[in-house]
Amino acid sequence: EDQVTQSPEALRLQEGESSSLNCSYTVSGLRGLFWYRQDPGKGPEFLFTLYSAGEEKEKERLKATLTKKESFLHITAPKPEDSATYLCAVHRGNKLVFGAGTILRVKS
Amino acid sequence: ETGVTQTPRHLVMGMTNKKSLKCEQHLGHNAMYWYKQSAKKPLELMFVYNFKEQTENNSVPSRFSPECPNSSHLFLHLHTLQPEDSALYLCASSTTGEGYEQYFGPGTRLTVT
Numbered sequence: 001e002d003q004v005t006q007s008p009e010a011l012r013l014q015e016g017e018s019s020s021l022n023c024s025y026t027v028s029g030l031r032g033l034f035w036y037r038q039d040p041g042k043g044p045e046f047l048f049t050l051y052s053a054g055e056e057k058e059k060e061r062l063k064a065t066l067t068k069k070e071s072f073l074h075i076t077a078p079k080p081e082d083s084a085t086y087l088c089a090v091h092r093g094n095k096l097v098f099g100a101g102t103i104l105r106v107k108s
Numbered sequence: 109e110t111g112v113t114q115t116p117r118h119l120v121m122g123m124t125n126k127k128s129l130k131c132e133q134h135l136g137h138n139a140m141y142w143y144k145q146s147a148k149k150p151l152e153l154m155f156v157y158n159f160k161e162q163t164e165n166n167s168v169p170s171r172f173s174p175e176c177p178n179s180s181h182l183f184l185h186l187h188t189l190q191p192e193d194s195a196l197y198l199c200a201s202s203t204t205g206e207g208y209e210q211y212f213g214p215g216t217r218l219t220v221t
Contacts, residue, residue: 004150034209043112043198043212044151087151094139094163096210098151 002027002092006099013106016077021102023088024070032091033071035064037084038101044087078106110134112213114199120219123189129216131182131199140182141210142174143198151198157182158204189220 007022025033032051036044048057050066057064061082063074073086083106089096112133121127133140142154156164157176171193173185182199196217200210 032208036212041196041215041217043114043200043214046209046211049209089151094156094158094204095153096151100148100150 002090002097004088004090004097004099006086006088006102008102009100010103011105013075013078013104015079015106015108018074018076018078020075021073021086021104022070023073023099025088025090026069027090027092027097030090033066034089034091034096035062035071035073036087036089038087039084047086075104078104080106080108082106112199112201112211114197114213114216116216117214118217118219120221121186121189122221123191125189126185126187128186129184129197129199129218131184131213133180133182133199133201133211133213135201135211137201137203137211138179139202139204140176140179141200141202142182142184143200143212145196145198145215155184186218189218191220194218194220 003026005024035047038044048064053068055066061076065072085101085103087101089098115130138159140157144152153166154168155174160176171188175183196215198215199213202208202210
């Protein structure tokens with residue numbers, strides 16, 4: 001059965017303190033791994049798609065990487081506005097299977 | 109309007125009421141989805157429509173009834189709900205096929221009293 005596990009469940013950082021979020025997955029034949037950002041009371045906002053091991057994508061302070069078993073979302077010098085829940089998902093058929101998310105809080 | 113819109117944004121209903129949630133996408137996509145998001149649980153896929161045809165029903169109780177009149181509009185009809193159905197209901201759309209990202213609407217916060 002396809003599974004997506006995110007860690008940690010919650011992460012508190014000081015402004016400027018870089019860190020990484022983890023998304024491990026078990027799925028046969030990965031068709032795409034997606035990262036989303038979700039603010040409270042809002043729908044998930046698409047960030048990145050990764051398709052193959054070794055692929056990397058960047059957007060502002062965020063960088064997503066992919067291996068055969070996991071993906072990392074690296075946050076460099078975060079700011080308070082980066083506070084949100086970060087979700088990862090894998091594509092299976094025409095469905096996305098989501099992890100439970102990591103709640104990130106960045107304090108100034 | 110751009111992206112994916114949902115109405116209403118908030119809904120409070122009694123267990124005997126009937127209400128409908130509406131979703132509209134302005135992205136030219138041909139697949140649409142309903143998800144349920146409960147506190148501290150992963151998003152749960154409910155229904156998938158491709159080119160107006162339902163292709164997935166993820167064992168959803170019959171008190172939830174979807175309708176997709178065209179590729180741009182999606183409805184979720186609600187009746188005789190239970191308090192445990194209180195959640196954020198999210199609509200999404202995508203290009204049909206594997207590997208394409210889904211774009212989400214802002215959601216409808218549903219409270220069943």
